[in-house]
């Protein structure tokens with residue numbers, strides 16, 4: 375079925391000037407952008423967004439990274455969006471990511487891995503609502 379996923383082009387990808395190239399790849403892969411903005415997360419935002427990871431040793435580093443500069447937040451629509459987008463971005467660790475995936479092409483390390491993709495339909499809805507009002511999703 376057609377469904378939606380949520381993505382962020384993370385601060386490292388924005389800093390390196392990869393917004394255009396990554397959006398081109400997302401569009402060429404059949405995803406329709408239904409919401410998008412350049413924004414910057416506060417510390418409180420990142421702590422809430424990544425609350426599931428708050429016991430992990432890398433949590434502080436993750437919050438620091440995700441708040442250090444602007445991100446592109448977007449909601450994407452496609453047949454089988456959540457699963458297909460995770461295939462398109464590749465493994466969490468770019469060293470393990472398949473050839474041609476966004477993380478293989480644009481990410482340098484597991485901690486700074488260029489792009490986020492929701493891991494379930496439920497989380498896609500929660501994460502989209504975190505960043506966008508209903509009237510800003512088309």
Ligand code: CMP
Pocket residue numbers: 427432435436466484485486487489490491
């Ligand atoms: P993502 O899977 O999108 O969401 C959780 C993020 O935590 C992950 O991307 C990485 O940015 C970060 N992360 C995951 N594992 C590690 C790790 N071992 N060390 C540092 N950061 C990590």
